[in-house]
Amino acid sequence: MAEVPQYRLGELERKLLTLYTLFELGPCNNLQLIAFMSESDLMNYFDLQLALYELTQRGQLIKEPVFGDERYTITPEGEQAITLFITRLGESAVDKVKAAVPAFSERMRKQRELFATISHESRNEYHAQMGIAEGGMQLMRLDISLPTAELADRFRAAWADKAREIYDFIIQSLSGEDLP
Numbered sequence: 001m002a003e004v005p006q007y008r009l010g011e012l013e014r015k016l017l018t019l020y021t022l023f024e025l026g027p028c029n030n031l032q033l034i035a036f037m038s039e040s041d042l043m044n045y046f047d048l049q050l051a052l053y054e055l056t057q058r059g060q061l062i063k064e065p066v067f068g069d070e071r072y073t074i075t076p077e078g079e080q081a082i083t084l085f086i087t088r089l090g091e092s093a094v095d096k097v098k099a100a101v102p103a104f105s106e107r108m109r110k111q112r113e114l115f116a117t118i119s120h121e122s123r124n125e126y127h128a129q130m131g132i133a134e135g136g137m138q139l140m141r142l143d144i145s146l147p148t149a150e151l152a153d154r155f156r157a158a159w160a161d162k163a164r165e166i167y168d169f170i171i172q173s174l175s176g177e178d179l180p
Contacts, residue, residue, distance in 0.1 A: 016089045018052060024098065058077070060077045
C-alpha cells in the first residue's frame with residue numbers, strides 16, 4: 001500500500017479532487033475512496049473526510065445507504081462545480097485520477113459482486129453475512145450464526161473463492177435441474 005500523502009491541499013482543491021474522483025469512479029463507499037486516494041497518493045484520510053462532509057452538506061454529494069453501508073454519489077451540483085473549476089485542480093492530479101481509475105474500478109466491480117462481513121451479536125455469537133450481487137440486485141444473502149470470531153473470519157475469508165460454487169449448488173439442489 002502506498003504511503004499516506006503528507007502534503008495538505010487547499011480547501012477548493014480538496015473538494016474538487018474528491019468530486020472529480022467520484023465523477024470518474026462512480027458511486028463509492030468511504031473505504032473505497034480512502035483506498036483510492038491513498039493508493040494513488042492523492043489525498044490523506046483527514047482531508048478526504050473533511051471534503052466528504054463539506055460536499056455532502058453543500059448538496060454536491062449525496063450519501064445513501066446500500067447493503068449495510070453508505071455510498072457517496074456526485075449530484076448535478078457537484079458536476080457543475082467540476083465543470084466550472086476543474087482548471088484549478090491542475091493537470092497532474094487529473095492525470096493521476098484518470099490513470100488509476102480503470103484498475104481500481106475493476107477491483108471495485110469485483111468487490112460489489114461478492115460481499116462478506118462479520119458482526120458480533122453477543123458473547124458467543126458471531127454472524128458471517130455473505131452474499132452475491134449482480135447489476136445492483138442481490139442474488140443471494142447468507143447470514144450464518146457462528147460461535148467464535150475466528151470461525152466467522154474463516155467463513156468470510158473463504159467466501160470469495162467458494163461463493164459461485166455454493167450459489168450454483170443451492171440453485172441446482174432447489175431446482176432439481178443441472179446447470180450448464
